[in-house]
C-alpha cells in the first residue's frame with residue numbers, strides 16, 4: 001500500500017515540476033528556451049545608434065539545421081530571439097518562430113510569435129495566425145535561401 005503512496009507522491013512531484021514549466025506565462029513548449037543552444041557568441045547583433053542587447057536561442061532540432069546549414073528545418077524546430085533592456089538587462093521581448101507542417105506552405109511553414117513582458121511580470125502575447133505574421137514574413141523572406149532564418153550572428 002505504502003508503495004502506492006510513494007508512487008502518487010512521485011507523480012505529484014512530476015506534475016508540479018511540469019506546471020512550473022509554464023513559467024512567466026510562457027507556453028510550455030518554449031518555457032525553458034534559455035536552456036537551449038545559444039547561437040550568438042556576441043550580444044550586439046546589429047550596427048545601430050542604439051545598440052540592442054539580444055541573444056538567439058535555438059532548440060536541439062533547429063540547431064541540427066542551423067549549425068550544419070542543412071535546410072529545410074525539421075518539423076517543430078524553434079528559434080527564439082530574446083531582447084533585453086540595455087540598461088536593466090531585463091528580458092523584455094521574445095520573438096519566436098517554429099516549423100509547423102502545413103501551417104503556411106507559401107512561406108516555409110513557419111509560425112511566428114511575439115511575447116512581451118511588462119516590468120518583471122509575466123509575458124503576454126502568443127503564436128500568431130499566418131495572416132497576422134505579414135510583417136515578420138515580409139522581412140524573413142529575405143533569408144529564404146536559409147529557410148527564412150537569417151543566422152547572421154552564428155560564429156560572429
Ligand code: HEC
Nearest residue numbers: 045046079080081095096097112113135136139149150151
Ligand atoms: C526589418 C526586418 C525584420 C522583421 C520585420 C522581423 N525580423 Fe526577425 N530577424 C531579422 C534579422 C536581421 C534577424 C537576425 C538577427 C538580428 O540581427 O537581430 C532576425 C532574427 C530573428 C529570429 C532568429 C532566427 C533568425 O532568423 O536568424 C527570430 C526567431 C525572429 N527574427 C523572429 C521574428 C518575428 C516573430 C518577427 C515578427 C514579429 C520578426 N522576426 C520580424 C529581421 C527582421
